Amino acid sequence: MAKLVAGVATSHVPAIGAAIDLGKTQEPYWQPLFKGYEPAKKWIAEQKPDVIILVYNDHASAFSLEMIPTFALGCAETFAPADEGWGPRKVPVVKGHPELAWHIAQSVILDEFDLTIVNNMTVDHGLTVPLSLLFGQPQEWPCQVIPLAVNVVQYPPPTGNRCYNFGKAIRRAVDSFDQNLKVMIFGTGGMSHQLQGPRAGLINRQFDTAFLDNLTADPGKLARMPHIDYVREAGSEGIELVMWLIMRGALDEKVREVYRFYHVPASNTAVGHIILENEA
Amino acid sequence: MQGEPNPFDDIPGTTLFDAQRSRQGYHLNMFCMSLMKADNRAEFKANEAAYLLKFPMTAEQREAVLKRDWNRLIYLGGNIYFLAKLFSTDGKSFQHVAAIMTGSTQEDYAKMMLDGGRSPEGNRSKKDWDNRG
Numbered sequence: 274m275a276k277l278v279a280g281v282a283t284s285h286v287p288a289i290g291a292a293i294d295l296g297k298t299q300e301p302y303w304q305p306l307f308k309g310y311e312p313a314k315k316w317i318a319e320q321k322p323d324v325i326i327l328v329y330n331d332h333a334s335a336f337s338l339e340m341i342p343t344f345a346l347g348c349a350e351t352f353a354p355a356d357e358g359w360g361p362r363k364v365p366v367v368k369g370h371p372e373l374a375w376h377i378a379q380s381v382i383l384d385e386f387d388l389t390i391v392n393n394m395t396v397d398h399g400l401t402v403p404l405s406l407l408f409g410q411p412q413e414w415p416c417q418v419i420p421l422a423v424n425v426v427q428y429p430p431p432t433g434n435r436c437y438n439f440g441k442a443i444r445r446a447v448d449s450f451d452q453n454l455k456v457m458i459f460g461t462g463g464m465s466h467q468l469q470g471p472r473a474g475l476i477n478r479q480f481d482t483a484f485l486d487n488l489t490a491d492p493g494k495l496a497r498m499p500h501i502d503y504v505r506e507a508g509s510e511g512i513e514l515v516m517w518l519i520m521r522g523a524l525d526e527k528v529r530e531v532y533r534f535y536h537v538p539a540s541n542t543a544v545g546h547i548i549l550e551n552e553a
Numbered sequence: 554m555q556g557e558p559n560p561f562d563d564i565p566g567t568t569l570f571d572a573q574r575s576r577q578g579y580h581l582n583m584f585c586m587s588l589m590k591a592d593n594r595a596e597f598k599a600n601e602a603a604y605l606l607k608f609p610m611t612a613e614q615r616e617a618v619l620k621r622d623w624n625r626l627i628y629l630g631g632n633i634y635f636l637a638k639l640f641s642t643d644g645k646s647f648q649h650v651a652a653i654m655t656g657s658t659q660e661d662y663a664k665m666m667l668d669g670g671r672s673p674e675g676n677r678s679k680k681d682w683d684n685r686g
Contacts, residue, residue, distance in 0.1 A: 288647070333634040337586045338579055358589055358641040426634055428571040465670075469633040470624060472566030473651040474662060476670025501560055505677050509567050510633075538666040540648050 275373065275450040279320065279550045280520040280528070281313070282460040282488070283406055285329060287398040288540040290362055293405050306544060309534035310406050313548060316532065317407050322457040324370045324417045326377075326443065327400055328519045329461045330425045332357070334397035341427050342389035344439065347396075347420035348374040355395035364401050364410075370417040373450055377419070380446035386439050396420055403461045406546075425462065425513050429500060436515045437496035440522020447523070460520030462513025464535075464545035465506070475508040476543045481535065484514060485547055489530045492521045510542075525551040565682040566655075570632045578630020584608040584618070585635035588642045597642065623654050 289306070292298055298307045334355040336342065349369050354361040378390050400420055408415060421443075424430055431439070440458070447456050464481040467473050484507075487495050496518055503512045521528075532548040561569045568574065575582075584605065587593045597604040605615045617625040618639065626636055640650050652662035655671075665671060675681045 333582075333586060333632070333638070334589075338575060338582050338635075356589060358594075358638045426570065426632060427575055428569050467567065467671075468647055468651060469627050469654060470566045470568055471655050472564075472671065472676055473655050474665055474671040475673060475676060476666075477673045478669065480673070501564075504561060504567065504569070505564050506673060509569070537669055540646070541651050541666060543670065 275447050275452055275454040275456050277444055277447045277456045277458065277523060277551065278322070279548065280458050280460065280524045281317075281403075281407070281546075281548050282463075282517045282520055283403050283546040284463055284539065284542060284544040285399045285402040285461045286539040286542045286544065287357075287402065289544075290398045290402040290405055293410065294362055306536050306539055309536055310546065312532055313407055313534070313546065314409065316548060320457070321455070322416050323454040324373060324419060324456045326419045326421055326447075326456065326458045326523070327403065327461065328421045328423060328459060328516045329399035329403070330513060330516065331422045332397055332399060333426065335394040336422070338427070341424050342391075342422070343424050343431055344386070344388040345391045345394075345422040346374055346378050346388050347391050347394060347422070348378060349392050349394070352394060352396045352400075352418075352420055354401055355397040357397055361395075362398065362401055364405060365413050367396055367400065367404075367414060367418045367420070370419055372452070373447075373454065373456075374419045376450050377443060377446040380449060381439070381442045384442045384445065386442050391422075394420070394422075399461060403459055421519070423516050423519070425515065430512055430515055432500070433498050433515045433518050434496045436518040437492065437522040440519040440524075443519070444523040458520045458523045460517035462516050463507070463511060464514065464543040465508050465511045466542035467508030468510050468541055470509070472508070474541060476537055477506050477508070477511075478535075478537065478543065480506045480511075481543055481545055484517075485533060485535070485545060488517065488521055488547060488549060489528055492518070495521070521549070524549055525553065527552050563678050565676060565679045568627050574630045574632075576630070578614075578632065580608045580610045581614045581618070581626070581629065581631050582635035584610060585631070585638040588638040594642050623650050627654075
């Protein structure tokens with residue numbers, strides 16, 4: 274049977290992707306950030322997941338305002354990097370796992386989470402930057418990836434509670450998949466940041482630290498946090514953190530924090546990263 | 554819901570991209586989206602005003618695009634991820650535009666970020682901003 278072993282959360286700041294692509298990772302501005310991901314790279318190289326379910330948001334790349342799915346699951350064989358206005362990132366094409374993806378889609382829809390099934394979409398920095406952070410610059414990504422795009426651009430995004438429970442439904446789906454696969458789930462985006470208006474540049478270390486703590490200590494409390502608390506405390510784009518609750522919901526009730534990293538700034542953003550393993 | 558105060562309106566210097574803004578900004582944002590294609594970027598750069606006429610935007614929105622008045626564009630329904638296509642076409646970064654929106658220089662803004670960013674203290678409620686005079 275498929276086994277969900279761990280969850281990873283990380284910011285997906287586009288400037289991080291640019292720093293990697295342009296060979297700037299050892300520059301003084303970026304060096305501390307990439308150093309902070311070294312233990313995670315080592316960890317995942319040892320863990321060797323077969324499939325990653327990668328929760329992220331599209332930034333007006335695959336989805337414009339013509340169609341705004343709240344949850345969209347990529348069920349295709351492959352997903353090409355999107356051209357976000359300056360040419361696609363020169364990273365490998367993402368290989369999906371259609372069989373598991375379709376199984377998840379069927380399972381969660383019958384479990385009353387009515388997501389959108391996507392057979393053709395490009396993936397932007399929201400998905401490719403986390404892969405670059407964990408895997409560096411390989412010729413091919415070392416595992417298959419199932420993209421799960423969440424709307425956090427058009428208000429309202431799904432509630433934290435909905436995300437948390439959706440994560441639990443994804444877990445039930447993975448648990449019932451009849452193939453021996455080692456599965457991980459990534460929650461991406463965040464942490465505190467605001468990109469727009471006169472309050473741009475907001476960073477809330479205290480909020481971010483409490484959020485990281487409560488992923489292990491009290492995820493239920495995070496799930497009950499209303500949108501306005503995210504926006505007021507963590508900035509208008511800090512709302513992306515609801516996506517981390519999908520990751521958390523898919524893990525066991527009790528998890529072990531195996532790594533954490535926090536860094537300010539990457540461009541306009543507080544970068545947060547955490548690895549949680551199921552106890553069993 | 555109508556007639557009740559929107560609690561998000563109390564957050565200073567922040568515009569929520571809600572249903573009203575999305576409707577208001579639809580064509581503005583779809584113009585930005587068109588700049589994802591290299592041919593369109595070239596056409597826009599060759600004659601910005603003429604290119605903008607291809608989209609049924611308001612005169613106010615067109616003027617704000619031509620002036621690159623970023624806060625105005627947000628106010629008129631532009632969303633930052635769509636506007637990013639416009640400033641990327643100009644070869645500008647998120648940080649460049651964020652600095653302008655906060656009324657800062659890019660240098661001062663970058664320094665603020667290196668020093669840990671804008672504190673939430675004094676920036677949670679419009680009351681905080683009113684009190685600082």
